[in-house]
Amino acid sequence: MVARSSVLLPCLLCLLFLSLSSASPPPPSTVCIVGSGISGASLAHFLRKYTPSPSPIAGIRIFERNAVVGGRMATVNIGGETFEAGASIIHPKNYHVSNFTSLLKLKRRLGDDNDDSDSLGVWDGKRFVVKTLRSDSKLPFMNKFVPLINSVKLFWRYGFSLLRMQSFVQTMLNNFLKYYESSDSRPVFSRVEDMLKWSGLYNLTCRTLEEELIGAGLSSLLIQELVTVITRINYGQSVQMSGLAGAVSLAGSGGGLWAVEGGNWQMAAGLINSSDVELHLNEEIQSVSHLGTYYELNSTKGNSYECQVMAFATPLDELNIRFDPPISAPERKLQHTYTTFIRGLLNPAYFGLRTVTEVPDLVGTLEDPNIPFSCIAVLKKHSREEMTYKMFSRKPLDDALLDQVFSTRKQTIRIDWAAYPHYKAPEAFAPFILDDWHMYYINAFESAASAMETGAVSAENMARLILSRLSTEPYPSFSTVKNSAFGSNEDYLHTDL
Ligand SMILES: Cc1cc2nc3c(=O)[nH]c(=O)nc-3n(C[C@H](O)[C@H](O)[C@H](O)COP(=O)(O)OP(=O)(O)OC[C@H]3O[C@@H](n4cnc5c(N)ncnc54)[C@H](O)[C@@H]3O)c2cc1C
Numbered sequence: 001m002v003a004r005s006s007v008l009l010p011c012l013l014c015l016l017f018l019s020l021s022s023a024s025p026p027p028p029s030t031v032c033i034v035g036s037g038i039s040g041a042s043l044a045h046f047l048r049k050y051t052p053s054p055s056p057i058a059g060i061r062i063f064e065r066n067a068v069v070g071g072r073m074a075t076v077n078i079g080g081e082t083f084e085a086g087a088s089i090i091h092p093k094n095y096h097v098s099n100f101t102s103l104l105k106l107k108r109r110l111g112d113d114n115d116d117s118d119s120l121g122v123w124d125g126k127r128f129v130v131k132t133l134r135s136d137s138k139l140p141f142m143n144k145f146v147p148l149i150n151s152v153k154l155f156w157r158y159g160f161s162l163l164r165m166q167s168f169v170q171t172m173l174n175n176f177l178k179y180y181e182s183s184d185s186r187p188v189f190s191r192v193e194d195m196l197k198w199s200g201l202y203n204l205t206c207r208t209l210e211e212e213l214i215g216a217g218l219s220s221l222l223i224q225e226l227v228t229v230i231t232r233i234n235y236g237q238s239v240q241m242s243g244l245a246g247a248v249s250l251a252g253s254g255g256g257l258w259a260v261e262g263g264n265w266q267m268a269a270g271l272i273n274s275s276d277v278e279l280h281l282n283e284e285i286q287s288v289s290h291l292g293t294y295y296e297l298n299s300t301k302g303n304s305y306e307c308q309v310m311a312f313a314t315p316l317d318e319l320n321i322r323f324d325p326p327i328s329a330p331e332r333k334l335q336h337t338y339t340t341f342i343r344g345l346l347n348p349a350y351f352g353l354r355t356v357t358e359v360p361d362l363v364g365t366l367e368d369p370n371i372p373f374s375c376i377a378v379l380k381k382h383s384r385e386e387m388t389y390k391m392f393s394r395k396p397l398d399d400a401l402l403d404q405v406f407s408t409r410k411q412t413i414r415i416d417w418a419a420y421p422h423y424k425a426p427e428a429f430a431p432f433i434l435d436d437w438h439m440y441y442i443n444a445f446e447s448a449a450s451a452m453e454t455g456a457v458s459a460e461n462m463a464r465l466i467l468s469r470l471s472t473e474p475y476p477s478f479s480t481v482k483n484s485a486f487g488s489n490e491d492y493l494h495t496d497l
């Protein structure tokens, strides 16, 4: 008996100690987010929304190298008027972005750069192979018939392939809707591949859009013309891009598209403002070192910050951040989209036409290296002699070319966007968790498809991933894990590369 209790007592004490230590929550962590676009702003929002009480989060810092928040959501001012310079259209089924807009009491503007009344032309470098009618007729009954006439025109050319395209996009959208299911039934994903497989979208990333569409029974004429026009406009790429991003870009050509009045960037501004964030503008993070129990972030301002959790809310592909220890991710190229805004007037002769009114409001182009731009869209008609246009191209447009395309040019603004990933099938995904500790990468999901909504969807999952890992892998154990973890990180580097 005596002997037994002398064994039991230390055990009981030890149990008591264990229960005490597990009952007291780990010290709250500071979360550092690099990037103030929709991904970073959404992460801050969802971390606050989902955080339990007592909160495992001490504070949230967001670092932004620019002087303004929003990233690829930005506006441009031309001729005293404001237009979206980057992300411009929102699909009616983009539920997170839609909820942000309501939550922040922002106004919606229906119709995008090119609404239903606008005409579309498909330019092959010599002529318009397809041209729809514009419904700006003075006769109201004509305006009613024009969409119908246009549908008939397109149906005449592409036939039932158009319906097959619609159903291909619908299937993708229905799968994507699974990411809005209640968080009770929806898992937390620690890998992009698992997240895509769960919704049934993974296979679309393994083949090119062209392969998928041929599989879905689309005619090659539709693929080479209309589909190509759309992928060139929305992602600056051809139908060789991976199928999921391709399907997302086709969805972005449907009806009911909208934007936030005054600029989509206000969503990021509002979410950051309402999430109790310490915002550091004009501060670029240059190095990230893991120092046992925390990360040390050094910035271009010469400042140093400590955080227990850090998240990248930006593509890492073109950044030059020093990591210690190093991290690895599959190589990914970004597609640059040169966005050129022009206030002036198109030159109809460039298109072999006599008057400007004959030039379609949206000029899309086929996949031909001799065509120097992806599209030209009328943003606003100020008068018969003056309009504002937006052009997308894969290379910068020089003055000599613009002088051929335009007869007058009062103002020209050029923006070079590192716009979105260059999609190739099969797609290789970077990990959501970049190391063995608490370094996260929201934009790993951008290899599936790039959009404001996909950024928010990835950030929502990331917030749940961070909170669940903080509750199961609290910080105090970090320093003891350090040595062995460095070893396993080495293994990780090798397997991933
Ligand atoms: C021309 C164009 C048109 C588009 N059209 C649409 C559209 O119509 N609809 C749609 O949904 N999507 C569209 N997109 C895609 C959309 O813009 C992006 O998918 C989305 O905005 C990405 O948001 P993000 O927060 O992940 O990244 P970003 O918006 O790029 O934010 C990352 C931020 O991190 C900052 N940063 C980077 N490195 C550092 C560092 N080291 N330190 C501090 N800060 C750093 C950057 O300055 C940037 O502000 C378009 C994109 C472009 C370029």
Ligand SMILES: *[C@@H]1O[C@H](CO)[C@@H](O)[C@H](O)[C@H]1NC(C)=O
Pocket: 095, 096, 099, 180
């Ligand atoms: C959007 O908000 C509505 C109303 O609050 C809610 O029912 C819905 O679940 C939200 N959607 C998402 C994706 O969070």
Ligand SMILES: *[C@@H]1O[C@H](CO)[C@@H](O)[C@H](O)[C@H]1NC(C)=O
Pocket: 200, 201, 203
């Ligand atoms: C994806 O492809 C795999 C292998 O080709 C197949 O077994 C699986 O059923 C496909 N999944 C879906 C959702 O289509």
Ligand SMILES: *[C@@H]1O[C@H](CO)[C@@H](O)[C@H](O)[C@H]1NC(C)=O
Pocket: 269, 270, 273, 274
């Ligand atoms: C920030 O939020 C506060 C309320 O929390 C609001 O009064 C203020 O207008 C917001 N500012 C911006 C710039 O959104």
Ligand SMILES: *[C@@H]1O[C@H](CO)[C@@H](O)[C@H](O)[C@H]1NC(C)=O
Pocket: 287, 288, 289, 296, 297, 298, 303, 304, 322, 324
């Ligand atoms: C970051 O800054 C701190 C403090 O100035 C310095 O000690 C450290 O060496 C810097 N780290 C890197 C990787 O430059």
